[in-house]
Amino acid sequence: xxxxxxxxxxxxxxxxxxxxxxxxxxxxxxxxxxxxxxxxxxxxxxxxxxxxxxxxxxxxxxxxxxxxxxxxxxxxxxxxxxxxxxxxxxxxxxxxxxxxxxxxxxxxxxxxxxxxxxxxxxxxxxxxxxxxxxxxxxxxxxxxxxxxxxxxxxxxxxxxxxxxxxxxxxxxxxxxxxxxxxxxxxxxxxxxxxxxxxxxxxxx
Amino acid sequence: xxxxxxxxxxxxxxxxxxxxxxxxxxxxxxxxxxxxxxxxxxxxxxxxxxxxxxxxxxxxxxxxxxxxxxxxxxxxxxxxxxxxxxxxxxxxxxxxxxxxxxxxxxxxxxxxxxxxxxxxxxxxxxxxxxxxxxxxxxxxxxxxxxxxxxxxxxxxxxxxxxxxxxxxxxxxxxxxxxxxxxxxxxxxxxxxxxxxxxxxxxxx
Amino acid sequence: xxxxxxxxxxxxxxxxxxxxxxxxxxxxxxxxxxxxxxxxxxxxxxxxxxxxxxxxxxxxxxxxxxxxxxxxxxxxxxxxxxxxxxxxxxxxxxxxxxxxxxxxxxxxxxxxxxxxxxxxxxxxxxxxxxxxxxxxxxxxxxxxxxxxxxxxxxxxxxxxxxxxxxxxxxxx
Amino acid sequence: xxxxxxxxxxxxxxxxxxxxxxxxxxxxxxxxxxxxxxxxxxxxxxxxxxxxxxxxxxxxxxxxxxxxxxxxxxxxxxxxxxxxxxxxxxxxxxxxxxxxxxxxxxxxxxxxxxxxxxxxxxxxxxxxxxxxxxxxxxxxxxxxxxxxxxxxxxxxxxxxxxxxxxxxxxxx
Numbered sequence: 001x002x003x004x005x006x007x008x009x010x011x012x013x014x015x016x017x018x019x020x021x022x023x024x025x026x027x028x029x030x031x032x033x034x035x036x037x038x039x040x041x042x043x044x045x046x047x048x049x050x051x052x053x054x055x056x057x058x059x060x061x062x063x064x065x066x067x068x069x070x071x072x073x074x075x076x077x078x079x080x081x082x083x084x085x086x087x088x089x090x091x092x093x094x095x096x097x098x099x100x101x102x103x104x105x106x107x108x109x110x111x112x113x114x115x116x117x118x119x120x121x122x123x124x125x126x127x128x129x130x131x132x133x134x135x136x137x138x139x140x141x142x143x144x145x146x147x148x149x150x151x152x153x154x155x156x157x158x159x160x161x162x163x164x165x166x167x168x169x170x171x172x173x174x175x176x177x178x179x180x181x182x183x184x185x186x187x188x189x190x191x192x193x194x195x196x197x198x199x200x201x202x203x204x
Numbered sequence: 205x206x207x208x209x210x211x212x213x214x215x216x217x218x219x220x221x222x223x224x225x226x227x228x229x230x231x232x233x234x235x236x237x238x239x240x241x242x243x244x245x246x247x248x249x250x251x252x253x254x255x256x257x258x259x260x261x262x263x264x265x266x267x268x269x270x271x272x273x274x275x276x277x278x279x280x281x282x283x284x285x286x287x288x289x290x291x292x293x294x295x296x297x298x299x300x301x302x303x304x305x306x307x308x309x310x311x312x313x314x315x316x317x318x319x320x321x322x323x324x325x326x327x328x329x330x331x332x333x334x335x336x337x338x339x340x341x342x343x344x345x346x347x348x349x350x351x352x353x354x355x356x357x358x359x360x361x362x363x364x365x366x367x368x369x370x371x372x373x374x375x376x377x378x379x380x381x382x383x384x385x386x387x388x389x390x391x392x393x394x395x396x397x398x399x400x401x402x403x404x405x406x407x408x
Numbered sequence: 409x410x411x412x413x414x415x416x417x418x419x420x421x422x423x424x425x426x427x428x429x430x431x432x433x434x435x436x437x438x439x440x441x442x443x444x445x446x447x448x449x450x451x452x453x454x455x456x457x458x459x460x461x462x463x464x465x466x467x468x469x470x471x472x473x474x475x476x477x478x479x480x481x482x483x484x485x486x487x488x489x490x491x492x493x494x495x496x497x498x499x500x501x502x503x504x505x506x507x508x509x510x511x512x513x514x515x516x517x518x519x520x521x522x523x524x525x526x527x528x529x530x531x532x533x534x535x536x537x538x539x540x541x542x543x544x545x546x547x548x549x550x551x552x553x554x555x556x557x558x559x560x561x562x563x564x565x566x567x568x569x570x571x572x573x574x575x576x577x578x579x580x
Numbered sequence: 581x582x583x584x585x586x587x588x589x590x591x592x593x594x595x596x597x598x599x600x601x602x603x604x605x606x607x608x609x610x611x612x613x614x615x616x617x618x619x620x621x622x623x624x625x626x627x628x629x630x631x632x633x634x635x636x637x638x639x640x641x642x643x644x645x646x647x648x649x650x651x652x653x654x655x656x657x658x659x660x661x662x663x664x665x666x667x668x669x670x671x672x673x674x675x676x677x678x679x680x681x682x683x684x685x686x687x688x689x690x691x692x693x694x695x696x697x698x699x700x701x702x703x704x705x706x707x708x709x710x711x712x713x714x715x716x717x718x719x720x721x722x723x724x725x726x727x728x729x730x731x732x733x734x735x736x737x738x739x740x741x742x743x744x745x746x747x748x749x750x751x752x
Contacts, residue, residue: 536602540599
């Protein structure tokens with residue numbers, strides 16, 4: 001058998017080997033998949049940002065009530081995180097991989113997106129955790145230094161224990177978020193990056 | 205061939221058909237799995253409760269600064285949610301299914317646990333969303349009624365828009381949490397319940 | 409727009425379904441993965457239609473979308489993490505033992521497993537214990553039911569098994 | 581405690597591994613699921629040892645844990661949701677067409693797919709397009725490389741395919 005015979009067999013098979021498609025059901029499924037996908041993107045893009053801005057407003061309001069400056073620091077750190085996410089997603093959306101591009105371009109676009117994602121998560125400490133972290137810790141210290149000296153001895157000891165607990169729990173939560181992100185890099189993004197690089201190399 | 209012949213064949217096969225096990229590696233894997241499992245349980249049980257109590261302390265402190273009574277409402281709703289979770293998990297842990305019990309008992313125990321889980325998630329509105337919801341909305345209204353009347357006309361209009369936005373976003377987040385929980389009931393817990401009921405029925 | 413989009417899509421499916429099927433079959437092996445990939449390609453193809461201006465040939469366009477979806481597009485589907493393993497892969501166990509035993513017996517055991525898997529799960533567990541030689545009292549302790557109930561259930565399970573293995577076992 | 585636990589566990593594995601293997605084979609079909617279930621049962625068995633006081637027979641105890649793990653214990657593993665489908669299951673497609681075409685041809689095509697799946701993914705996509713009759717220029721547009729580069733790559737891919745299908749195709 002020659003390769004051309006093989007090709008003839010292949011093409012004669014092609015027409016026979018087709019599933020029956022229920023077109024109305026298919027179109028309905030596609031519509032729904034598109035809607036679900038859009039809703040998922042909206043939820044992902046809007047929710048986190050909305051929470052950041054909501055917390056900005058809450059802290060700003062608290063500040064306008066109490067005039068304690070650490071609240072202003074907290075509010076602006078929330079604004080920074082929210083703003084950073086909005087700008088980053090806007091810039092990334094413009095560069096999203098287009099599946100109707102030639103393979104080589106699409107692989108390169110995907111690789112750029114994955115590399116950016118890796119950079120973002122690896123540096124999650126600097127842009128996502130540090131700003132509110134500084135704000136929260138300053139706020140705790142401010143309250144601690146204001147309240148504890150006014151208490152009598154046993155009350156002060158209890159105050160210090162409370163302070164240490166609260167700081168500890170906060171650190172734990174931050175550490176957990178940090179680990180979640182680094183795990184995602186290790187287990188999902190880096191393998192994906194290697195896969196794409198392999199594809200690109202084979203194509204060049 | 206009689207059934208007894210079949211049984212003889214089966215038992216002669218049994219000794220032959222065993223994989224080689226690397227025991228030191230296996231024991232290491234089991235140790236790690238146990239540790240991972242314990243860490244997962246700890247994270248699940250401790251984190252949410254810790255956040256609830258942390259927020260209780262934060263709101264309580266805010267109240268002691270500003271003496272605005274809605275903050276007290278917020279603080280106590282957080283305390284309620286945290287306390288509810290602690291008590292529920294303590295009670296449930298004592299009734300956890302034991303895999304070394306006879307099948308019938310173990311199925312019944314699992315069914316009880318799943319039913320409780322379903323009850324919990326179906327009523328998530330009442331014990332998890334409503335208390336802080338009332339607190340948050342009261343807080344918003346309190347601030348709104350305090351600030352908006354003091355502003356001149358365009359400022360007041362802007363204030364009202366802000367108020368509506370903030371309330372809307374909050375409602376959206378609550379609605380999303382509610383939906384997540386109802387989805388978990390529909391897609392995971394109810395099928396699991398049916399499966400267990402089927403097993404129990406076949407055994408009785 | 410949507411109507412036009414649906415029409416183009418229907419045309420493409422009519423004329424070029426073969427191409428898509430080839431790609432699906434080449435890049436996904438088990439039927440479930442094939443359905444997933446197939447649906448994914450169709451979705452991406454349908455979504456791409458508003459960008460299709462006729463400056464590319466239809467086949468080129470379809471091939472691009474389908475190959476990019478199969479090779480590049482990161483589907484949500486979770487990749488199975490490779491984990492450290494403490495035993496020789498299960499795949500090898502079956503063949504490995506072919507030497508120890510007659511091939512005929514292996515086939516009987518295989519058929520037996522296929523039949524067992526078709527029983528309700530509680531019946532299959534009773535059959536397994538019976539094959540392994542457990543007494544009624546022991547089975548009762550495992551299941552948490554009475555020994556006489558075990559007897560009733562075992563008889564029923566044996567009858568079901570006999571129906572499933574007709575011709576192989578005579579006395580059921 | 582832990583040392584004693586490990587000793588009991590090792591003993592159990594030595595003596596009763598067969599029981600566990602039967603249950604694994606009866607309740608999990610594909611090798612990956614079997615490994616998961618097997619590891620899960622071993623873990624639960626090991627964890628149960630501190631509760632084992634000798635008031636139950638070993639086999640009864642092991643059977644309980646293994647069956648409960650296989651039947652009752654809710655493993656983390658996600659169940660595939662059944663989704664509405666718009667086509668006849670892929671499983672049926674292959675057999676359904678057996679009538680239309682000679683069985684010999686079907687076998688050749690099957691072998692071809694098996695070979696294609698072993699090629700690097702970019703080579704397999706070139707082979708697919710070539711089999712479907714695309715010209716070099718079209719393939720170049722799909723892949724985003726030059727037509728002459730397509731020629732080089734196609735030749736290489738054909739050679740790899742020839743090696744994988746030795747004896748079936750003469751001219752590669």
